Amino acid sequence: MLRRLAAAAAPRAFFSSSTPHALPHLYINSPGGVVTAGLAIYDTMQYIRSPVTTLCIGQAASMASLLLAAGARGERRALPNARVMIHQPSGGASGQASDIAIHAKEILKVRDRLNKIYAKHTGQAIDRIEQCMERDMFMDPEEAHDWGLIDEVIEHRPVSLVSDAVGSDLPNLGGGGDGANKATDEPSPA
Secondary structure (H helix, E strand, C coil), rough: CHHHHHHHHHHHHHHHHHHHCCEEEEEEEEEECCHHHHHHHHHHHHCCCCCCCEEEEEEEHHHHHHHHHHCCCCCCCECCCCEEEEEEECCCCCCCCCHHHHHHHHHHHHHHHHHCCCCHHHHHCHHHHHHCCCCCECCCCCHHHCCCCCEEECCCCCHHHHHHHHCCHHHHHCCCCCCCEEECCCCCCC
């Protein structure tokens, strides 16, 4: 799944970098996936000018939890029944002993890199990250918030996200009962 998303991320990065006013939203329901595909998405999120809003709508496990945490500060959310899971990367190698040693060195480098990224976005100390990621660590949204992976747990879509989707006239859609357009003080069209 992350591979397909990574392939779609590059063209969107061009669009987002050329239209910095567009606020991209990343809805996450993923068990994770290949680390390099996840890092391609992460790098794209960091590359574009617009801050990326992340929302966990089911699960954000493994690499997907890193993408959830990589959203813009204040814009990382989860729904109440979402689950988040962090752990160290896993992999398998076969072949000659020298090839297995090469793969082992590489996965340890990747683990260190991922730990630094988690530290950057969560504020956790590297030693705590290493300790917590020794085994699978599952969290509910409140625990993910306490851990620094998200900024808030939400039950309803915030008005700011709805206005991003429908345009800046959202406050005028509800009307104040007087028929006036609050932005221009002109009568609303009938």
